[in-house]
Amino acid sequence: MTLELVTGNHAAGYALSVAGEANRGARGAACGIYPITPQTEIVEFVAKYPFSKGRVIAVESEHSAMGVSIGASMAGARAFTASSSNGLAYMTENIMVAGFYRLPIVLAAVNRTLGPPWNIWADQGDTLYLRDFPWIQLYCETNQEVLDSTLLAFRLAEDRRILLPVMVVMDAFILSHTQMETELPEQELVDRYLPPLSLPHELNLNRPTTVGGLTWPRETMSQRIEVDEAMERVPAVYEEHRASFKQIFGRDPGAAVSTFETEDAESVLVTSGTIASTALEVVRGRRAAGEKIGMVKMKMFRPFPGDRLLDACPHVRKFGVLDRDYAAGLGGVWWHDLRATLQGPRDGAMVQNYLTGVCGGDVTPAMINEVIDDLLARRSAGKPVWKGIDK
Amino acid sequence: MTTSIELEKSPIACSEECLIRPGNTNCGGCGMSVGLNLLSRALAKAGQRCELVIPACCGIVTAGGYPTTGYSVPVLASTFAASPAFASGVAAVRDLNNEPQQVICWAGDGGTYDIGMATLSAAAERNENFIYICYDNEIYGNTGGQRSSATPVGAKTTTTPSGKIESKKDIMAIMAAHRIPYAATLSAAHPEDFLRKLDTGLHMNGFRFFLIHSPCPTGWKSEPAESIELVRLAVSSGLFPVYEVFDGWRYRINIKPTGADPVEYYRRQNRFPIDAMDLDAIRKHASASNERLARLAAVFPVAN
Ligand SMILES: Cc1ncc(C[n+]2csc(CCOP(=O)(O)OP(=O)(O)O)c2C)c(N)n1
Ligand code: SF4
Numbered sequence: 001m002t003l004e005l006v007t008g009n010h011a012a013g014y015a016l017s018v019a020g021e022a023n024r025g026a027r028g029a030a031c032g033i034y035p036i037t038p039q040t041e042i043v044e045f046v047a048k049y050p051f052s053k054g055r056v057i058a059v060e061s062e063h064s065a066m067g068v069s070i071g072a073s074m075a076g077a078r079a080f081t082a083s084s085s086n087g088l089a090y091m092t093e094n095i096m097v098a099g100f101y102r103l104p105i106v107l108a109a110v111n112r113t114l115g116p117p118w119n120i121w122a123d124q125g126d127t128l129y130l131r132d133f134p135w136i137q138l139y140c141e142t143n144q145e146v147l148d149s150t151l152l153a154f155r156l157a158e159d160r161r162i163l164l165p166v167m168v169v170m171d172a173f174i175l176s177h178t179q180m181e182t183e184l185p186e187q188e189l190v191d192r193y194l195p196p197l198s199l200p201h202e203l204n205l206n207r208p209t210t211v212g213g214l215t216w217p218r219e220t221m222s223q224r225i226e227v228d229e230a231m232e233r234v235p236a237v238y239e240e241h242r243a244s245f246k247q248i249f250g251r252d253p254g255a256a257v258s259t260f261e262t263e264d265a266e267s268v269l270v271t272s273g274t275i276a277s278t279a280l281e282v283v284r285g286r287r288a289a290g291e292k293i294g295m296v297k298m299k300m301f302r303p304f305p306g307d308r309l310l311d312a313c314p315h316v317r318k319f320g321v322l323d324r325d326y327a328a329g330l331g332g333v334w335w336h337d338l339r340a341t342l343q344g345p346r347d348g349a350m351v352q353n354y355l356t357g358v359c360g361g362d363v364t365p366a367m368i369n370e371v372i373d374d375l376l377a378r379r380s381a382g383k384p385v386w387k388g389i390d391k
Numbered sequence: 392m393t394t395s396i397e398l399e400k401s402p403i404a405c406s407e408e409c410l411i412r413p414g415n416t417n418c419g420g421c422g423m424s425v426g427l428n429l430l431s432r433a434l435a436k437a438g439q440r441c442e443l444v445i446p447a448c449c450g451i452v453t454a455g456g457y458p459t460t461g462y463s464v465p466v467l468a469s470t471f472a473a474s475p476a477f478a479s480g481v482a483a484v485r486d487l488n489n490e491p492q493q494v495i496c497w498a499g500d501g502g503t504y505d506i507g508m509a510t511l512s513a514a515a516e517r518n519e520n521f522i523y524i525c526y527d528n529e530i531y532g533n534t535g536g537q538r539s540s541a542t543p544v545g546a547k548t549t550t551t552p553s554g555k556i557e558s559k560k561d562i563m564a565i566m567a568a569h570r571i572p573y574a575a576t577l578s579a580a581h582p583e584d585f586l587r588k589l590d591t592g593l594h595m596n597g598f599r600f601f602l603i604h605s606p607c608p609t610g611w612k613s614e615p616a617e618s619i620e621l622v623r624l625a626v627s628s629g630l631f632p633v634y635e636v637f638d639g640w641r642y643r644i645n646i647k648p649t650g651a652d653p654v655e656y657y658r659r660q661n662r663f664p665i666d667a668m669d670l671d672a673i674r675k676h677a678s679a680s681n682e683r684l685a686r687l688a689a690v691f692p693v694a695n
Pocket of ligand 2: 420422449532533607609
């Protein structure tokens with residue numbers, strides 16, 4: 001294992017490539033790729049990779065990039081791609097198909113503000129808006145986490161109890177273009193972690209099924225229920241693959257929900273992505289000063305690990321949710337899901353939304369201190385609060 | 392809770408009899424039925440098997456309702472615009488594994504001339520190793536008969552209620568401009584020629600494009616029993632030139648028009664408001680197109 005200074009894009013490109021290479025003893029690796037800032041380096045990395053049994057097809061659009069990966073996956077290869085922002089929006093129709101075809105495709109997604117107006121900075125809106133599709137979504141805080149989550153994503157996606165595609169998500173520039181010390185595992189270790197892919201519903205000349213043809217309401221509903229059942233299994237199966245990851249690589253790829261001092265906390269900040277790093281520094285300081293505050297970092301967004309979050313926060317009465325996204329007419333998407341989770345098991349808990357760093361603005365320690373001050377002083381929740389702007 | 396339906400696993404090899412099976416949902420007189428049967432025969436003759444990639448179109452409905460299917464070969468349904476992308480992925484993995492089966496896109500004119508144009512062009516430009524067959528019924532059949540850019544001038548559709556003003560897009564010229572190894576038009580009224588050219592394509596590599604003039608009694612408002620007669624008239628009167636293009640460069644006319652008057656072709660289909668149409672302009676255009684193709688074939692002939 002070599003420790004190198006690499007960007008988040010490099011980490012993702014490396015992980016996709018070695019995962020693809022690990023399938024060389026089976027049906028190989030293939031994918032479609034298309035550039036968009038800030039993920040372009042990922043697909044460039046993949047395009048340069050000397051696969052022993054692989055084909056990278058540089059296509060004319062994101063819609064086709066996912067289309068090629070779907071075809072490749074359906075033919076039994078390990079398939080993946082990467083995109084961002086409007087690229088994801090353009091790819092959406094086929095993103096949906098990959099999920100409903102239960103294909104273990106891994107998508108490296110770099111969060112960038114959806115345009116117009118054109119803005120390349122970090123905002124999670126481009127992946128959160130894909131929340132209703134049958135995709136697992138994992139958000140990362142460091143480049144190491146990007147690399148590790150990408151490898152884990154293949155194990156999880158290809159597990160026959162799951163068979164769902166996985167999106168591994170990172171913030172634009174803050175991770176994608178920032179170099180961090182990252183351990184890059186050798187192929188041999190990756191080979192041990194990722195066994196050859198065998199897709200149960202691979203196209204087969206001796207089994208002439210029509211994949212995706214007309215289906216009646218009852219059968220289509222059965223298919224949705226199967227997705228639901230697989231989604232329910234994800235958190236537990238994730239833990240299994242996390243444990244075997246630790247064994248093979250000697251590192252923890254991270255829990256679906258990580259916590260800091262939440263056991264006795266009365267108030268917590270709920271964060272995701274790189275905002276978690278800044279928030280943790282601030283929360284640690286306030287804890288040291290005697291305030292009963294904790295923090296939660298959500299890595300898994302789909303399926304929404306609500307139970308794990310509640311278990312980790314037994315006494316919390318106030319949740320401050322930091323969203324780097326804005327759903328028009330609603331507010332933050334994480335906030336919305338958390339409110340739904342608390343309804344019932346935690347009636348009476350206060351959930352306040354803070355829109356921080358939306359469209360790529362910096363989320364500073366000072367801003368997070370303001371958020372904590374507001375949360376601690378509040379008696380009741382109000383509308384989402386926009387931070388970082390004088391309104 | 393058990394939610395899955397066990398699929399019946401019947402190892403039926405692709406053969407002359409069975410590329411599409413009884414119980415498929417094609418309308419009577421549909422050109423697809425003839426086209427798919429001729430494709431079955433060509434595959435059987437070549438001793439080859441295939442996997443189909445089919446975008447949204449009548450061709451995917453052909454399969455009927457899950458869990459049964461009217462197709463005897465594996466079919467991957469693609470999104471409307473993306474069959475060439477899906478097929479690129481399938482064909483790439485087939486080639487990585489040195490497998491012999493053909494990967495074939497079977498798509499309507501909407502998926503080919505309209506929404507899938509960019510995807511098709513890109514796959515052709517990359518010279519992907521699969522066969523693309525467009526069954527051109529000159530209409531969006533699946534959604535109930537709207538115009539496409541393959542709809543001929545004059546034809547009434549639900550979105551051109553008084554007849555289409557624009558002429559049909561010349562997809563063969565577009566595909567030839569990609570300099571793909573092989574492009575050919577196919578008419579079910581000339582099955583020997585149809586089979587011979589499919590056979591040519593089945594023995595080549597790279598991107599191969601076929602255009603079938605595919606009668607659609609439902610959209611053409613014609614008699615199902617006259618389908619083959621109609622496409623025969625289209626060939627004899629020069630409305631549907633039957634030819635092949637190698638490498639986008641060398642041309643061969645396969646069936647020469649006989650000089651028959653196109654009026655008969657139009658008269659037999661209620662989609663054409665024949666009295667309101669400028670048949671002279673159509674005659675002139677058809678003869679000029681055939682003249683142009685004949686000259687191309689003379690100047691850039693296919694070496695024997
Ligand atoms: C993205 C998208 N837009 C629209 C449709 C609806 N749609 C399904 S088939 C079809 C027309 C197909 O026409 P064509 O390709 O000519 O094939 P045909 O139905 O005539 O066989 C349309 C518009 C769709 N399935 N997907
Ligand atoms: S509508 Fe036309 S193309 Fe579609 S099945 Fe019927 S005849 Fe064939």
